[in-house]
Amino acid sequence: MTVRVPGKVNLQISVGPLRADGYHELVNVFHAVSLYDEVSAAPSDRVRVRVSGEGADQVPLDEDNLAGRAARLLADRTGHPARVALEIRKAIPVAGGMAGGSADAAAALVACDALWGTDLSAGELHALAAELGSDVPFALMGGTAVGRGRGEDLVPVTARGTFHWVFALAPGGLSTAAVYAECDLLRRHEAVPEPAASDALMAALAAGDAKALGAALANDLQPASLALRPQLAKVLRAGEDFGALGGIVSGSGPTCAFLAESGRHAEELALALSDAGVCRAAVRATGPVPGAVIV
Ligand code: C5P
Numbered sequence: 001m002t003v004r005v006p007g008k009v010n011l012q013i014s015v016g017p018l019r020a021d022g023y024h025e026l027v028n029v030f031h032a033v034s035l036y037d038e039v040s041a042a043p044s045d046r047v048r049v050r051v052s053g054e055g056a057d058q059v060p061l062d063e064d065n066l067a068g069r070a071a072r073l074l075a076d077r078t079g080h081p082a083r084v085a086l087e088i089r090k091a092i093p094v095a096g097g098m099a100g101g102s103a104d105a106a107a108a109l110v111a112c113d114a115l116w117g118t119d120l121s122a123g124e125l126h127a128l129a130a131e132l133g134s135d136v137p138f139a140l141m142g143g144t145a146v147g148r149g150r151g152e153d154l155v156p157v158t159a160r161g162t163f164h165w166v167f168a169l170a171p172g173g174l175s176t177a178a179v180y181a182e183c184d185l186l187r188r189h190e191a192v193p194e195p196a197a198s199d200a201l202m203a204a205l206a207a208g209d210a211k212a213l214g215a216a217l218a219n220d221l222q223p224a225s226l227a228l229r230p231q232l233a234k235v236l237r238a239g240e241d242f243g244a245l246g247g248i249v250s251g252s253g254p255t256c257a258f259l260a261e262s263g264r265h266a267e268e269l270a271l272a273l274s275d276a277g278v279c280r281a282a283v284r285a286t287g288p289v290p291g292a293v294i295v
Helices: 066-078 100-116 122-132 136-141 176-186 199-207 210-216 222-228 232-241 263-276
Strands: 002-018 024-042 047-053 084-090 144-149 153-156 163-169 246-249 256-260 281-287
Touching (some): 002 100, 002 199, 024 100, 066 084, 084 100, 100 136, 163 210, 163 232, 222 246, 263 281
Antiparallel strands (some): 024 144, 246 256
């Protein structure tokens, strides 16, 4: 049983006040892009996890592996024995701000549910996904969606056409929790308003207007990611210099996302970013794409 699952970029992250449970109230516009991990599930004597591909050596294989936790959670809730060998093939950068770990967890839920014949409804899968992490439900759903609450409360957004992206991959990752903590630190003397969706962004998506979308990209976590990884300022500047319609830190970073005018422009932009030596690699992808699917 093999499931293909996309990574995501956040077109907008509006970070509201810190809640009592340690999470932040968000308005989070998720956009699934054609950078995919694959998760295969096969019968085994217990939960085993193997990882290959992009950044595989940085993925934990122990109890912390989110795909393994997904399998154990599904087993626990359905009463099915927790026995599966998960094989994860990675293309989504690890700890890169593209929700790769969350994607693998979503894929593991779908793959185990099919392998074990536990046959959960979409709503039941969503609830388990939300327990695993804030970004896991969106990886099930894909497309473009607004996440509220801590990000798990999802409503699909109408987006016209296809957008062309270039992702500048950084060496090493950033911890999401550390970036949120830095964001709190940077804003400690400010009154933090409730998060709000950007009307300009929604209009750009509905119209399929890449230029307007590029101008509307916004990430409240970006100053924190830049504070923890100052080199990212150079990456963002390079993207701008090479004519990106917009550039942004993806999620909590350190991957930077650039919007291009066309597939051709994305190709040129990726080459220019690679040649400039500001990133480990520059990869192209399009969005929106569907969420986790059995292949
Ligand atoms: O839910 P998830 O495990 O993906 O979140 C990772 C970390 O990111 C949390 O422990 C928390 O520090 C931070 N976070 C947050 N507010 C959110 C989502 C995540 O502070 N809405």
